[in-house]
Amino acid sequence: MNFQLKNKFQEVQEDVLVIGVPEHPENVEGWDAFHTYYHSNLQQWMKNGDIDTKHKKIATFPAFDGHSFKKLVFVGLGKAKELNEEKVRTVFAEVGKQLHQLKASSIAIWTAPFTNEQLTCEDIAFLAAEGIGLGGYRFQDYKTSSNEQDMHIEKITFLSSASEDELKAAFEVGVVSADAVNKARSLVNTPPNLLTAKEMASYARGLAEKYDFEIEVLGKKEMEELGMGAILAVNQGSVEEPQLIVLKYAGTDEWEEVIGLVGKGITYDTGGYSLKPREGMVGMKGDMGGAAAVLGAMKMIGETRPEKNVLAVIASTDNMISGEAFKPDDVITSLSGKTIEVLNTDAEGRLVLADAVTYALQSGANYLVDVATLTGGVIVALGNDKTGALTNNEAFFEEFMHAATETGEFVWRLPLTENDKKRIRKSEVADLNNSPGRDGHMIFGGGFVGEFAGDTPWIHLDIAGTSDASAAHELGPKGATGVMVRTLATLVERMAATKA
Numbered sequence: 241m242n243f244q245l246k247n248k249f250q251e252v253q254e255d256v257l258v259i260g261v262p263e264h265p266e267n268v269e270g271w272d273a274f275h276t277y278y279h280s281n282l283q284q285w286m287k288n289g290d291i292d293t294k295h296k297k298i299a300t301f302p303a304f305d306g307h308s309f310k311k312l313v314f315v316g317l318g319k320a321k322e323l324n325e326e327k328v329r330t331v332f333a334e335v336g337k338q339l340h341q342l343k344a345s346s347i348a349i350w351t352a353p354f355t356n357e358q359l360t361c362e363d364i365a366f367l368a369a370e371g372i373g374l375g376g377y378r379f380q381d382y383k384t385s386s387n388e389q390d391m392h393i394e395k396i397t398f399l400s401s402a403s404e405d406e407l408k409a410a411f412e413v414g415v416v417s418a419d420a421v422n423k424a425r426s427l428v429n430t431p432p433n434l435l436t437a438k439e440m441a442s443y444a445r446g447l448a449e450k451y452d453f454e455i456e457v458l459g460k461k462e463m464e465e466l467g468m469g470a471i472l473a474v475n476q477g478s479v480e481e482p483q484l485i486v487l488k489y490a491g492t493d494e495w496e497e498v499i500g501l502v503g504k505g506i507t508y509d510t511g512g513y514s515l516k517p518r519e520g521m522v523g524m525k526g527d528m529g530g531a532a533a534v535l536g537a538m539k540m541i542g543e544t545r546p547e548k549n550v551l552a553v554i555a556s557t558d559n560m561i562s563g564e565a566f567k568p569d570d571v572i573t574s575l576s577g578k579t580i581e582v583l584n585t586d587a588e589g590r591l592v593l594a595d596a597v598t599y600a601l602q603s604g605a606n607y608l609v610d611v612a613t614l615t616g617g618v619i620v621a622l623g624n625d626k627t628g629a630l631t632n633n634e635a636f637f638e639e640f641m642h643a644a645t646e647t648g649e650f651v652w653r654l655p656l657t658e659n660d661k662k663r664i665r666k667s668e669v670a671d672l673n674n675s676p677g678r679d680g681h682m683i684f685g686g687g688f689v690g691e692f693a694g695d696t697p698w699i700h701l702d703i704a705g706t707s708d709a710s711a712a713h714e715l716g717p718k719g720a721t722g723v724m725v726r727t728l729a730t731l732v733e734r735m736a737a738t739k740a
């Protein structure tokens with residue numbers, strides 16, 4: 241998407257002109273001029289109630305004589321005073337969905353109606369690019385008869401009096417943000433026969449090349465040499481080689497103050513011998529949503545280049561069955577040296593994350609965030625629209641929550657008590673067990689990963705509910721959401737800014 245700035249309605253030649261309409265449009269500076277220019281029709285539409293000023297309500301009108309655009313899209317903004325980043329983002333996502341339907345390739349946006357005391361024209365340029373990019377996303381499917389064309393907006397023109405450089409810079413961050421989220425969405429939406437661990441590694445190699453990250457990919461042999469018994473156990477029943485994908489972004493001269501982002505990259509989760517029921521298995525191609533979130537965040541970080549070191553560690557394999565597969569009652573030794581009694585092979589995410597977290601610590605991480613579609617328990621606790629969190633560090637979590645608030649991604653923290661830890665550590669034969677019970681098992685899943693973080697500030701994010709949407713939602717279509725990409729990238733940016 242390219243950026244352009246214009247000053248007058250008379251100059252608009254794009255396919256679609258987008259006009260935000262707050263409850264009292266007459267208060268918008270310049271509304272008179274706009275009104276006069278489109279006089280005849282506009283007044284009629286407003287009077288008929290064809291234009292709705294309620295938040296996100298869209299009204300599309302055809303071209304009319306004397307104007308070069310093909311469609312005029314009005315979008316309701318509600319009360320001007322109540323507009324905030326989140327509301328403007330969702331407004332533009334709605335516009336993005338509409339533009340997808342209209343198959344528009346160039347659009348013009350008049351910024352003034354979207355601004356208020358808290359929102360500048362630059363904010364609007366950022367949110368427009370991000371919102372339209374997110375709302376307009378569609379996964380390119382595999383139907384041979386498919387004729388649905390991907391939306392491709394080549395140009396967004398802003399009608400604004402703001403400085404071109406600043407507007408353009410804000411716009412570009414929005415484009416990059418939506419692209420990063422959409423890439424994560426596409427990884428999650430890709431079928432499991434096409435997205436194997438090796439394929440994921442090859443995507444990471446592409447990122448490394450493009451953004452000059454250091455990359456290291458450990459295969460089965462390297463894992464055996466290092467003693468990564470946990471990820472190897474999960475991989476045991478598979479014909480696909482496991483991959484531990486490590487990306488390093490050096491934002492400062494020294495490799496210190498490193499933020500470790502650790503992702504669960506199970507490319508398919510059958511449950512293993514603790515087999516999932518057939519209804520529970522469909523959709524498990526999305527069990528690498530955490531890995532996708534980390535890769536998406538790395539893409540964004542590669543573009544925005546904050547002054548902070550970031551280490552991404554992704555543990556990838558599928559969880560399959562064969563004569564060689566691991567089984568309940570097995571005892572395995574993790575990279576950390578801690579032994580684990582396997583009570584449930586379907587609790588595999590925490591196992592691969594255990595080795596990934598240990599590897600991140602060995603590679604110098606001073607902060608850890610792990611992201612995973614870890615448990616059905618988080619869905620029972622919080623529903624499908626909230627990411628569940630655990631932490632061992634109040635200050636780090638507070639910083640993280642600022643980032644989540646900024647991006648509008650809802651996160652809710654659950655407790656992790658000494659009693660929970662006791663149950664994770666309860667085993668007759670090993671240091672830990674991987675499935676203490678179904679009561680509050682989101683906490684056991686995340687808490688298990690926390691056992692490997694030790695005292696390093698750590699946040700666990702369970703995105704089992706939020707990674708995949710069963711229906712279209714405010715920021716995009718049914719399917720993968722790309723949740724946490726923006727929040728992780730924003731966290732890194734905030735920590736770079738505060739030099740935390």
Ligand code: BES
Pocket residue numbers: 509511527584586587588589613614615616617675677681704705
């Ligand atoms: N990948 C699943 C969790 C999941 C469930 C993700 C639903 C997305 C949607 C995970 O590996 C799993 O199977 N967890 C079990 C853990 C249990 C065996 C302790 C679960 O949540 O039931």
Ligand code: ZN
Pocket residue numbers: 509511585586587588589
């Ligand atoms: Zn599982």
Ligand code: ZN
Pocket residue numbers: 506509527586588589613614
């Ligand atoms: Zn899983």
